[in-house]
Amino acid sequence: MSDETAIWSALPVPGIVLDGDDRITSVNSAAESFFNVSERALVGQPVWDRLMVDAPMEESFRRARDHGTPLFVNDVDVGTGERPPMQCNLQIGPLPGESGAMILVISPRELAGRMTKSQSVKSAAQSAIGMAQMLAHEIKNPLAGITGAAQLLSMNLGQEDLELTELIVAETRRILKLLEQVDEFGNTKPPTLRPVNLHDVLDRARRSALLGVAAHMKIVEDYDPSLPLAHGDPDQLLQVLLNLVKNAAQASDKEGGTIRLRTFYEHSFRLRRADGDGRALPLQVEVIDDGPGLPADLEGDIFDPFVSGRENGTGLGLALVSKIVSDHGGWISVSSVPGRTVFRISLPCAPREPKESD
DSSP states (O other): OOOOHHHHHHHHSSSSEOTSBEEEEEOOOHHHHTSSSOOHHTTSSSSHHHEEESSOOOOHHHHHHHHHHEEEEOOOOOOHHHSEEEEEEEEEETTTTTTEEEEEEEHHHHHHHHHHHHHHHHHHHHHHHHHHHHHHHHHHHHHHHHHHHHHHHTTTTOOHHHHHHHHHHHHHHHHHHHHHHHHHTTTOOOOOEEEEEEHHHHHHHHHHHHHHTTTTEEEEEEEEOOOOEEEOHHHHHHHHHHHHHHHHHSSSTTTTTTEEEEEEEEEEEEEOOTTTTTHHHHHHHHEEEEESOOOTTTTTGGTTHHHHHHHHTTOOOOHHHHHHHHHHEEEEEEEEEETEEEEEEEEEEEOOOOOOOO
16 A cells, blocks of 8 residues: 555545546545445545535636635535534645546534544543542532431421422432432443444343333334444443433433434444544444434533533433443444434444464
């Protein structure tokens, strides 16, 4: 592989090469992930049939080609027809040595922000959770005393005053539950990694949810039967999936809705970290619901501790999900529009067992 080819493949943002008729002649791995199809399916396609840009591009693009000058378009919505549009910066320029050929680079601003957040989730969370854990230990004992005192008072009170003591007990128990979640977040053990059948874990999560929080929902399975084994901790991955299914159920209409559990293999998906290290994460698990969607102002921060889109939500469930996925060396993302919210987890394959002859 030449140096140019290696650089092109390793480029962490989608790159597309176009001929003089604006047809795709080549894409890199990041572009395959962006379009969610292989290079073979894209080559020969008119780029503007596969890429929707919320800006008048044709005339500016023609001038850039005619004059051989670069073109920069910032803060535009870019979609593919298969995914909701995201805000991106576009860089377009002539390809040296190729008459009429152009190269188009897409820089998703939202994705870059999320990757930065994901990569720093441990340090950001540890700071917030560390302080909360210290407070939790100091608060638990007084709360237990308040609960006990309220229960003793209730033994000699009339019905009207009894309602007040019941409120005190209920609220102190709610605070204790929150403090327990803080402890759970801070004390999560490192995963014990081994080969895991993701469909077994999904089935456990589905059956548990249908008996509880998602009893009013329809859960549809859309699995890739050839999916290889993942490298993970089955109990922690179950905790992740139960949290995501619970969120999907709570976001749905009380009369019901549909949750879709989907798995597929995406060979080109690689996570590149700030230190330049890259890792293949081809195993994709999606939890899709048809609820109202996430509030637009929370979508970019939904995995941060104490951020919640629900009234009385603690904001620790998705933060814990993000921490566990990060501990597995994986990646979690979300895309949301009214009627369709998709949480996607990307995980590594289990290492290949060495053969005896090896």
